[in-house]
């Protein structure tokens with residue numbers, strides 16, 4: 001079995017894969033990885049992959065160093081099953097590449113837009129020949145709520161849950177709709193623009209912040225919360241002979 005460790009800016013995700021199937025996925029602290037020993041003790045783990053977009057704390061490094069199996073640390077030199085056209089592969093976030101690898105595994109002969117709504121929202125494009133062209137980075141949902149509060153004198157920190165109106169009628173509803181509608185229009189704007197250029201485009205939506213939007217675009221979206229984990233699992237298997 002494969003252990004997949006995806007350390008993001010907000011949470012760490014730990015997953016156990018049997019073949020291509022995620023048997024168990026747990027969310028963990030990205031600074032302590034305190035649930036790692038437990039998940040490892042419950043499965044016959046053979047090898048592991050670790051991908052991080054943050055500098056790891058001493059505690060996290062100590063947990064990972066105790067893993068009793070060979071570990072592939074994903075970096076810019078790791079061979080990948082897609083071609084990477086990003087001009088600075090050494091600065092590319094591993095979660096972005098992993099999401100692309102996960103989507104390409106499911107539809108290798110299709111043009112795909114991958115949208116990952118986590119701490120940041122990332123947009124990636126991989127073509128029907130398996131070439132990753134790059135993509136864009138914008139602020140995630142919590143970052144938008146927090147930025148409006150932090151960089152103003154009068155705006156409160158508004159919670160995601162609460163009254164939702166098309167147009168706000170007080171500060172709370174104005175901020176909530178502003179953030180949520182802003183994300184929805186941003187996402188649907190990307191989809192429409194990319195569909196225009198690539199009519200056969202498929203769209204994958206992943207990341208911790210899943211949200212619904214009720215446009216007719218919904219029908220072409222594959223929601224897959226575990227896309228990054230699946231991509232990392234594929235990268236681990238792809239490098240089987242190297243670890």
Ligand SMILES: Nc1ncnc2c1ncn2[C@@H]1O[C@H](COP(=O)(O)OP(=O)(O)O)[C@@H](O)[C@H]1O
Pocket residue numbers: 007008009010011012027095117118119120142206207208209
């Ligand atoms: N079980 C969960 N544990 C932690 N965060 C969750 C959970 N379910 C949804 N979330 C949401 O997921 C967001 C983090 O998304 P994620 O894709 O894990 O981010 P990142 O990869 O940047 O760390 C959080 O802001 C939170 O709103």
Ligand SMILES: CC(C)(COP(=O)(O)O)[C@@H](O)C(=O)NCCC(=O)O
Pocket residue numbers: 008009010053091092093094095096118119120121122137140
């Ligand atoms: C863009 C990101 C912050 C997204 O991270 P996440 O929201 O998944 O925590 C991460 O992929 C990253 O640090 N990237 C480095 C810059 C780049 O990809 O070019």
Ligand SMILES: [K+]
Pocket residue numbers: 095116117118119120121122207
């Ligand atoms: K992201």
